[in-house]
Amino acid sequence: MMTPEQIKHAVEALIGADKVRLDDEALDIYGRDWTKIHTPRPRAIAFPRSTEEVQQIVRFAREHKIALVPSGGRTGLSAGAVAANDELVLVMDYMNKVVDFNPVDRSVTVQAGMITEQLQHFAEQQGLYYPVDFASAGSSQIGGNIATNAGGIKVIKYGMTRDWVLGLKVVTGTGEILDLNRGLIKNNTGYDLRHLFIGAEGTLGIITEATLRLTRPPQNLTVMVLGAPSMPDVMQVLQAFQKRLDLTAFEFFSDNALAKVTQHHQLQRPFETATPYYALVEFEAMTEEIMEIAMEVFESCMEAGWVEDGVISQSETQAQTLWNLREFISETISHHTPYKNDLSVVVSKVPEFLAQVDGFVAEHYPGFEVVWFGHIGDGNLHLNILKPDNLSKEAFFEKCHHVSDKVFQITQDFGGSVSAEHGVGLIKKDFLHFTRSQVEIEMMKGIKKTFDPDQIMNPGKMLDL
Amino acid sequence: MMTPEQIKHAVEALIGADKVRLDDEALDIYGRDWTKIHTPRPRAIAFPRSTEEVQQIVRFAREHKIALVPSGGRTGLSAGAVAANDELVLVMDYMNKVVDFNPVDRSVTVQAGMITEQLQHFAEQQGLYYPVDFASAGSSQIGGNIATNAGGIKVIKYGMTRDWVLGLKVVTGTGEILDLNRGLIKNNTGYDLRHLFIGAEGTLGIITEATLRLTRPPQNLTVMVLGAPSMPDVMQVLQAFQKRLDLTAFEFFSDNALAKVTQHHQLQRPFETATPYYALVEFEAMTEEIMEIAMEVFESCMEAGWVEDGVISQSETQAQTLWNLREFISETISHHTPYKNDLSVVVSKVPEFLAQVDGFVAEHYPGFEVVWFGHIGDGNLHLNILKPDNLSKEAFFEKCHHVSDKVFQITQDFGGSVSAEHGVGLIKKDFLHFTRSQVEIEMMKGIKKTFDPDQIMNPGKMLDL
Numbered sequence A, B: 001m002m003t004p005e006q007i008k009h010a011v012e013a014l015i016g017a018d019k020v021r022l023d024d025e026a027l028d029i030y031g032r033d034w035t036k037i038h039t040p041r042p043r044a045i046a047f048p049r050s051t052e053e054v055q056q057i058v059r060f061a062r063e064h065k066i067a068l069v070p071s072g073g074r075t076g077l078s079a080g081a082v083a084a085n086d087e088l089v090l091v092m093d094y095m096n097k098v099v100d101f102n103p104v105d106r107s108v109t110v111q112a113g114m115i116t117e118q119l120q121h122f123a124e125q126q127g128l129y130y131p132v133d134f135a136s137a138g139s140s141q142i143g144g145n146i147a148t149n150a151g152g153i154k155v156i157k158y159g160m161t162r163d164w165v166l167g168l169k170v171v172t173g174t175g176e177i178l179d180l181n182r183g184l185i186k187n188n189t190g191y192d193l194r195h196l197f198i199g200a201e202g203t204l205g206i207i208t209e210a211t212l213r214l215t216r217p218p219q220n221l222t223v224m225v226l227g228a229p230s231m232p233d234v235m236q237v238l239q240a241f242q243k244r245l246d247l248t249a250f251e252f253f254s255d256n257a258l259a260k261v262t263q264h265h266q267l268q269r270p271f272e273t274a275t276p277y278y279a280l281v282e283f284e285a286m287t288e289e290i291m292e293i294a295m296e297v298f299e300s301c302m303e304a305g306w307v308e309d310g311v312i313s314q315s316e317t318q319a320q321t322l323w324n325l326r327e328f329i330s331e332t333i334s335h336h337t338p339y340k341n342d343l344s345v346v347v348s349k350v351p352e353f354l355a356q357v358d359g360f361v362a363e364h365y366p367g368f369e370v371v372w373f374g375h376i377g378d379g380n381l382h383l384n385i386l387k388p389d390n391l392s393k394e395a396f397f398e399k400c401h402h403v404s405d406k407v408f409q410i411t412q413d414f415g416g417s418v419s420a421e422h423g424v425g426l427i428k429k430d431f432l433h434f435t436r437s438q439v440e441i442e443m444m445k446g447i448k449k450t451f452d453p454d455q456i457m458n459p460g461k462m463l464d465l
Helices: A004-015 A024-029 A051-063 A116-125 A142-147 A193-197 A231-244 A255-264 A288-304 A316-327 A329-336 A347-364 A393-413 A429-434 A438-451 B004-015 B024-029 B051-063 B116-125 B142-147 B193-197 B231-244 B255-264 B288-303 B316-327 B329-336 B347-364 B393-413 B429-434 B438-451
Strands: A044-046 A068-071 A088-091 A098-102 A107-111 A165-172 A177-180 A205-213 A221-228 A247-254 A277-284 A309-312 A339-344 A369-375 A380-386 B044-046 B068-071 B088-091 B098-102 B107-111 B165-172 B177-180 B205-213 B221-228 B247-254 B277-284 B309-312 B339-344 B369-375 B380-386
Touching: A004 A044, A004 A051, A051 A068, A051 A088, A051 A165, A051 A205, A068 A142, A068 A205, A107 A116, A116 A142, A142 A205, A165 A193, A177 A193, A177 B438, A193 B193, A193 B438, A221 A231, A221 A288, A221 A316, A231 A247, A231 A277, A231 A288, A231 A347, A247 A255, A247 A316, A255 A277, A255 A316, A255 A329, A255 A369, A277 A288, A277 A316, A288 A309, A316 A329, A329 A369, A329 A380, A339 A393, A347 A369, A347 A380, A347 A393, A380 A393, A393 A429, A429 A438, A438 B177, A438 B193, A438 B438, B004 B044, B004 B051, B051 B068, B051 B088, B051 B165, B051 B177, B051 B205, B068 B142, B068 B205, B107 B116, B116 B142, B142 B205, B165 B193, B177 B193, B221 B231, B221 B288, B221 B316, B231 B247, B231 B277, B231 B288, B231 B347, B247 B255, B247 B316, B255 B277, B255 B316, B255 B329, B255 B369, B277 B288, B277 B316, B288 B309, B316 B329, B329 B369, B329 B380, B339 B393, B347 B369, B347 B380, B347 B393, B380 B393, B393 B429, B429 B438
Parallel strands: A044 A088, A068 A088, B044 B088, B068 B088
Antiparallel strands: A098 A107, A107 A205, A165 A177, A165 A205, A221 A277, A221 A309, A247 A277, A247 A369, A339 A380, A369 A380, B098 B107, B107 B205, B165 B177, B165 B205, B221 B277, B221 B309, B247 B277, B247 B369, B339 B380, B369 B380
């Protein structure tokens, strides 16, 4: 096995001096993502500046059978970018430039290391909009977003990251550069390899550049928060709004989530009435007429008893204040050492699914508090179980492991996904079979072997060969 | 090699009597698509009724190394569903039921043989909308649409067929059933095999069922036809409208296309002024305000000299009359024995691309008339060269073969696609390398071997192993 020094020497001979680090700080920072379960232990950290340099490193790694881990913004929640087994980490931080922009095509080509928020700002400066948005947008990188097909809070209107990728440049595990789809909107010439790399978590190759679609910025985004007596009522509200308006978001959270957020951040409740569940509805109020339609739907929901109280934003600031009630949840409950799961079912099955999981936890773990929130317009629920004060962290997570098994079983029974938007990585690998059949997994392995015959691309993530 | 009678006997033993035909009529009808180049010569025609029956046939075919061709509406334009080499054809006509519909999910699950127009009508009856639409919607089937990732006239707003597929049931070349994604909106659990089957033209497996997303029907669709002095002007018009409105279509056609349509169908020109190019703009005029914005943009285009004259529909009937000018082109020029190509480049490169192709044809084939039309908002151009009266069909197509080589070369130079929406099949197979690199094609072969190790699934289409 090559020593770290040998690797540094060899790689720097290929791509230039001062592009590989072996110091403890680098090994620690670049060997991990937002998960805290695995101890980082990479062999070396490389900092390529171009697709060609990435190619050089991959070819070198293939020759010497060195495992590679691509590292973007390191905000992943499934340990997809953790290097805990002597890997060589490829850090994309210095590949963060805009390569090309075309206002007619409304497309932008960026290097994989560009930070999501920078892309959003770039689009804004051009009078355009990149709509994929989520809590970690200030750190996450486009390459990582694509490798994990990032979702977020605007999926109901704008879809996942997948829906915005017009082209990809990748270096495969065979060390070859693929220039996939080159920004075309229509291109029916064989298997769309672009879509294979989206969500592949770096197991087939490394994304070095992406061409992304931009769109018209939304106008006068308006937010309602509505209090509902039950989950089936929340679903009725969703349907009622979708019949009349194009929603840009439809989120939900439980009353205990709201209580924790308002207390922790000293925020006001949106209105006096407390209800078990809340829906956050967002839409573009482009004209007075649309605003009137929204008010009509709101009133009809009140009359039907699906909504007990509600509030509508009168300004951008108020809209943001209402969003905070939803967006601060994750940070707020992080102080309660939560056990988290990112699940999805088809939208219509959400209430029954939620009830079954709630019922199971209440019956078997009566001391556990469950906090629900999520992107319910997409069927995506974030399940959070808070650690009781009288339980040690170890004992809590041990118990949660048993919860997982049952929750994933329920998810499977509902035809759902054990990872709606966070990916598989190391954390969900053992549970992949709850969502994907054995035959599917075998086919995935066949694909992996085609693109990465020597198993050097993020090995051990997503699946084992 | 098994005789047709032996196949009929064996297959009917598996799936029941009267489900295989060997008569000349059946062999002729079900052995072809809309292309007329290859002589159909299938060995037998099977009519399965369920996914399980398809699976039985595939397993039988695999055991006996019999090539299979899936046959949908047979409206393909690249000979992807032609059976000219003793294949067993699987006709999906009897698998045309709605399996499931859910108004909350706004999704419908149908068997692969459902006709596109029937799905559109079904959606309409539910107060919803299936937006993928094109000339052959009255005959084409959903399975075929998905296998070729059908595009059409609404792509600028609604995307390709790919964007509406929430789930797929397929039988792979290994004879196994995959139930891919099961209608989920968010599901990040490994490679998205669903997207691999979309556009695979039946070379990996046979699609037997699909879950499709439906959406809100468009309201008050309004059409403008605008006359522009040049292609760069058409592009300015596109940009001007896209800055202010969400367009549902942006089509174009040349003046000779319009002249032929108005003459052949005895239609009126949209307005007096003749200009070299016309743009057809469609949008949802949901409110008065949107109509006003559209008129403002129209006036600014006139002032800038990008538009010389124009007309706007005042009713649904008028909108349809204006659409006819564009939609009747294909049928009109079919009387001139056209040589057709379905090309795409990124939108911004359309004028330069079109000028180069025009220039080449004018210089080398001065007697040839070129008719352009297409979905220019997506960069998709339909190039049609009309047969001069003094040239035999054979001599014409012989010359066109040379045109193709140069046109594909120009397409490659522009980073475009030699098949924007019609697929590869038999007709574009030899030209695939103009759009896909050798490495990409090798990777595609690797994928093909994984799903179809015995090469029984539509062999010879798209690529040769």
